[in-house]
Every structure is written in structure tokens, then in C-alpha cells.
Amino acid sequence: MKRGKVPPLFDRIAIIGFGLIGSSLARAVRKEKLARRIVACDASAAARAVIKKLRLADRVVSGAAEAVAGADLVVLAVPQSANAAVAKAIARHLAPGAIVTDVGSVKEAALRDLTAHLGPAAILVPGHPIAGTENSGPASGFAELFAGRWCVLTPPPGTPASAVAKVRELWRRCGMRVETMDAAHHDRVLAITSHVPHLIAYTIVDTVAELEAHLKAEVIKFAASGFRDFTRVAASDPVMWRDIFLANKEAVLEMMARLYEDIALLQKAIRNGDGKTLHRVFTRSRRIRRSIVQAKQD
């Protein structure tokens, strides 16, 4: 207990994948003294060089199996599509009693990929810290990324309560508000609040990319507020988002179908010059917006 009255939550944290989330977590763990040692793992030599240069971890390795040896918490912060391969690589190397968590945006897929390779005896507490910026890579992280945001944990039935409590406390001390819910429910909530908006944002920016050259040049020049908000969303990491859409296919397609019905209604109102319907829908949307502001998510 050299560090004072509050002991670190973990002895050794292994963070696999040192992008925006992984490197921000490492910074927060250091800052809040949440572990005695941090082991960083990244497959990219360039990323490892940055981690060393910025001294973000106590040890930096290239292989996940090596990284997890002796760790009492393993955090998978790789793109969602890499979860299965990482789980396979670390399965035989986990310390007894080690807790495994991840940070992916789609929880049913995470649970499936981790369980398949780690087996039913592994202690799994999948998580989703809902935080991010449009930047990626180990240099883009910062300890305050998580402050005031939500983190959703989706432990499968039977997970020891003590393990859930420890992961909850990790994120809480990073400044997050933490909730636990069913993985499938999480995925539907995120489909409409995050995944579908990103899909539309990517699409609308792509529609601009295909405009006639003179129109496109002026679109970029005069980009008004609505478009700038869209393009901000569309600047996010392409690999991460590809993986999200592939992993959360069903919920995204369901929410898109609902959205289509509503768009069709507004489009018909425009075509028919039906100002009453437009005004009614826009007024209702403004109310929802106010609920969100009141929920202090802005």
C-alpha cells in the first residue's frame, strides 16, 4: 500500500490495442492510479513507437499472448472484427481469475466472439464506454475523454458480481456514469442513437462526392451548419465503423426500415405542399431535442 489509503483496483492491466480508447484508458489509469502496472499491446510497430515515446505504459509488447501473462484485467480495445482473433490468441495465457473486458460498440457480437474462444469458464464483462472523437491512434488519446459520459456493461448471466463491480469501478474512476444492461437491448439503443446516424452521415457525404464537379466544389465551399455536423460524424475511423455495421447488422437494418417509413411521410408532405404535417413533425422533434438537453447529454 505504498500509494496511500486507496489501493489500486488492479495489479496489472493489459490493454490490447492502443488507439483512441485504449490509449485514453491508459492515461486515465495512470492519472487515477487504478493499476500498479500497465502493459500495452499493439500490432503496429509505429503505434508501439508512439506508446514508448509518450511513455504511456510500463511495458510495450507486440503479441497479445505475451501481454496478458500475469494480468488481472485484460482490456480488448481493438477494432470489433479483431476481437475473435485476439481472444483466440490469449485464451491459453490468461492468469487464473483474470477478468476480460472490451470496449466495442456492438455487445452481442462481442459476447459471441469472446465466449467462442475463451470458453464458458472465462470471466467476461463486456463494456462500451460511449466516448470518442474523430481522431484515432495512440497520440490522439487523453485521460479526460471519458469524463461525464456513459459506459454500458453487458455481463452475461452468471458473471461473478465481484468482477462486474471491479470493471464498473474502473470506468467510474475514469469519470464515467456506468449502467448494466442486456447486450441485445444495448445494440438496439445504439443502432438508432449512433449507428444509423453515422450511416446516414457517411451516405450524404458520399452523395456529395458524386455530384457534378462545379456543384461539388461549391458544396464544400458553402457547407452550412447542417452539413458540417454531418461531415464531422463522417470523419470517424472507417475500419471501426465498417466493423460496427457488420456486427450490428440486424438492429441497424431494423432501425433503417423504421426511418424509411418516417422519411417517406415527410417526403410526401413536401411533394404535396403539406405544411401542417411538416410543422407538426418539426415541432415534435424540437421537443425530443429538449429532452436530450435536459438529460445533460450535450
Add this chain to the structure above:
Amino acid sequence: MKRGKVPPLFDRIAIIGFGLIGSSLARAVRKEKLARRIVACDASAAARAVIKKLRLADRVVSGAAEAVAGADLVVLAVPQSANAAVAKAIARHLAPGAIVTDVGSVKEAALRDLTAHLGPAAILVPGHPIAGTENSGPASGFAELFAGRWCVLTPPPGTPASAVAKVRELWRRCGMRVETMDAAHHDRVLAITSHVPHLIAYTIVDTVAELEAHLKAEVIKFAASGFRDFTRVAASDPVMWRDIFLANKEAVLEMMARLYEDIALLQKAIRNGDGKTLHRVFTRSRRIRRSIVQAKQD
């Protein structure tokens, strides 16, 4: 020339409609000494009380005809659907040589509505200062609203160059970068950069409004970044946006049709697990985003 070496651009500016744009313009005109007198006109008694209380104008009236008497510049800053009625009301009261401009988001409709009632002899310089916030009303304005943003002027063929130059100088001194273009071209550019994004934002928020209660509550609670950006856009003034969609019907429906084709492509890629297509489109969108950042519109 009591105010120094640079004479005011105008002797008397009449601003009809004192919402966010009208009241911000009045503040900027005062601050930059762009006119000797400002006459404010608003149909709402509540708005007029705010204008008087905040001393935003030299004179405050309720009728447009009264407001324009003796003004050498008349600015229509009412919702787009009110342009025709205001034009009709002021037609016989304009001073000889008075310049008439507006601030609406749809320029073909503005030109049509103004010309119809003011006649071919009127000096029209329709304009669109591309600036705004999610707030409305005379108290929400501020002089710096226009700083660094674009203003597009769409004078019809035959407009005296001196009149265009004066309106250009008005917005330039409010801090805007000013361009002149054809009204129809303006409307297509704005359809894809502003109107369609707003339509989608309103729709997606409306889709949330119709979710099952427990899902809706959590959507509001966990609103992640993409959704918050969407809802910010959807908080804009419902009357203004109703009018925009009714006035720019053709361009909006055309751009929606293009957008649908692109959404269908991505949706099919998700359904088929086609990660290559998703990654290709997302990477292209990121490039466009970077063009916009480089164009300094963020």
C-alpha cells in the same frame, strides 16, 4: 459626416422581421455604424417589446408599410412564406431608389415572391447570409453571428451593379465573405448541404419519438455523439424549416432521390456482410470531410 471619415453605407435601414437574423443584423449595423437609422418592424407585440427593451433600433413599428417609408435599404428577415405578403404591403410605400433584399434560404422562391408584388422596376438584391444557431427571436441575436461565414447574393439579371455592391458591402462589413450566383444554382447547393441534412435530422429524431417507451427513454439517456449532432440540427425553428422545404421542393426531392440510391448501396453492403464496400465508402467520406476542413468552414 459626423461619424468620421467612413460615411454610413445607408441613411435608413428598415428591417422587417426581428428574429435571430434580423436582430443580429441590427446589432451588427449598430456596431459597425453601417446606417444612420435603424427602423425595426415585427408583427409580434412581444417581439417589439424585446426590441424596445434591448434598444435594438431607433424606431419600432408593427406595420411593414410604415417601416419602409424613407428607407434606402429594406431587409426582409421574415419566414420565407411571409415574403409575398410583406412585398405586397410595402410595394406602394418604397422610397424612390430604395434597395430591397431578403435573408431567406431559398432564392428562386424569394425572387419570384418579391418580383410578383414589387414589380419589374424594383431594385432587388436577394441574399442568403448562411449563418444561424438553434435559437430564435430578437433576444437570441448577436452582432458576431455572421463573422467568417458566407453570404450568397442572387441579383436577377439587370440589377444595377451599384445596388449589388452596396448590399455586398453591408454583409462584408458584418464580417461575411460574399459571393454572387444564380438563384437556381444556390438552391441546389443548399438542398444538399443544408436542407436534406435537416430533413434527415428531423426524421431520425421523429423515429426515436415513436420508439417503444423503454427504448426511447434509454435512447435519450445514452444519446451518443452521432445522435447529439443530429438533434442539434433538429432543434431549429419549425416554421422556418417548413417554409424552406415548401419553397425548395424540387431541389430537395432531387437530392433525396440521389441520397436514396447511395443509402441503398450501403444497406445492401451491410446485409451482405460486404466490408470492402463499406470501408471504401467510409474512406472516401473521410476525404471529403478533410476538404471541408481545409476550406475553413469548420
